[in-house]
Amino acid sequence: MINVTLKDGSIKQIPAGTTVLELASSISQGLARAAVAAKINGEIKDLNTKLEEDAEVEILTLDSEEGLAVMRHSTAHLLAQAVKNLFPGTILGIGPAIANGFYYDFDSEHVFTPEDLEKLEAEMKRLAKEDYKFERQELTREQALDYFQQKGEKYKVELINDLPGEARISIYTQGNFTDLCAGPHVPSTKMLKAFKLQSIAGAYWRGSEKNKMLQRIYGLAFAKKSDLDDYLNKLEEAKKRDHRKLGMELDLFSLHDEGPGFPFFHPKGMVLRNILEDFWREEHLKRGYVEIKTPIILSRSLWEQSGHWDHYKDNMYFTKIDDQDFAVKPMNCPGGMIMYKSKLRSYRDLPIRCGELGLVHRHELSGVLHGLLRVRSFTQDDAHIFMLPSQINEEIIGVIDLIDYFYKVFGFEYHVELSTRPENSMGSDEDWEMATNALKEALETKGLEYKVNPGDGAFYGPKIDFHVKDCLDRTWQCGTIQLDFQMPEKFDLTYIGEDGEKHRPVMIHRVVYGSLERFIALLIEHYAGAFPVWLSPVQVRILPISDRHNEFANIVETVLKEEKVRVEIDQRREKINYKIREAQTAKIPFALVVGDKEMETDSVSVRRYGEQETAVMNLNDFVSLIKTEIITKKINDKGLVQ
């Protein structure tokens, strides 16, 4: 007999050799039916795994993310089986579980079409009903190589060759289909019920553009049909808050063929932008920052000195002035270096926190452009902090706190990543290690959880990245803190120390919004276009009921304008219902209806965006209400759900 510790802490005695499924049955039949896999001492295994010694066992069902992942992975195998049946000769890539579903990469002469997806889905449903068992088999390396070589599965052969020597090689078979796979899998295809093939995309084998591009089929898979439907609905809802759609509807910005990746900001978009800039200046001033502006075009020699010419050329735009080479800046730092060097600096001056709302241009590949989230010209809310080595920790923490403060004001949730030294970077390993450790230390001081992104740093230093989600849960890097020992060296930056000698300062590059464009896109999606009052391009729309109320409406407008409220009047000769509807679809936070009743009492009838009920209040009361919301930057949580 062996002792099995269950999830709830209880210990069960069972005979050695009992399978996990039998264990589940002994607990309850319901659990046995719902079980998809099990976590044995932290490792996820098949249900028919035999328990030979004492262990901690957790039976996984589709109620857990881990159970879902197993099921999704099994669904990927089901797709591969369907593809093999319908398109014989297809060579298999890989097919993992991902958030909400799975994908599988295929190499096929046949180009998959959306119609094929329907056929494949039907075939998958047919196969699922066949109740094929997922059977695991372990092979030696030679057997595995033989098997897949014979079948012409060259990618699988490559994978096997790359497996470490001691790895156990396993294959899984369901019906007529066998795949190389570490597992685990659900017991049978009949557990695969709620899935849908979603899209076809190209994807490089092993994620390298040097390799062949395979055809990737994406699918969704959930525990039950209603979960799948819920998710599909969520996708539909998400489309409604897409910043590209809302940006046009709300007249914030536009994109045109004449300038791919170069957004046009409309008057209302500019209001939003300017508020973000005002807020930024205010908060930075409080924290001891100064602001500069450096040129957009600078000479080739500067970019050679900074290393951009060697490390960033592919992303830069060039021009000639009087036969000399110049480049349009892709980053603000070299300009900041020149500013620093424009006079002698003392240790007493440090840290210098030097901000710049700098417009940068980067040549991004055409296929990556995406609304305001990925553009070719954008404004970074940059700053370069020049400091003594002893100030590093404190300054990094200062920036972390600043970013956290900003994101909280907007109600953004974020996650943090630490990106380390990339290939093709400058500087010594010691410098990189020092810089990376400094960033880590600051993160740990703050107790922030972070994910490490190996090789994802800038060419001059490691960085802490702050990521925010868009409407489809794709994350976008916004804030970043980069520690740089290289630029000060390259530009021979110095300060005069206490000892009267020259010393090398250390530098931080950092942004809070990241880019105004990206941040605005994320704000639009976050609020679904219904901005909190302080950000709203139009805060109030006055709706006179008929012509005879226009005069009073004008008075209300004047009063609000005096208080710097952004207000407009809808004086068209339309019915009040119509005007209200339009104010709502324009997502204006306050619609003020004024008619006879209001005129007599110097009041306004206040209707908030997204609410049905109205409140008649004295004009002065409304002024103080809206002003409070503006000053406190109140977030209207109604805007977050639609």
Added chain:
RNA sequence: GCCGAUGUGGCUCAGGGGUAGAGCAGCUCACUCGUAAUGAGCAGGUCGUCGGUUCGAAUCCGACCAUCGGCUCCA
């Protein structure tokens, strides 16, 4: 840049080898109206661009451009 899809009036979309259609928006007129669409009329497109096939192309073919979904890359 790579793979696939898409491109018809300001927007959403129908149509499809014989020189273009709807709804919304816009404009005009009437209605002066109490919390999500008043009615009538008018106007608006060389069907992404350039080539080719054809008696004839918006429709078929090709190239290019842009957009969308991915991949790679990034704020």
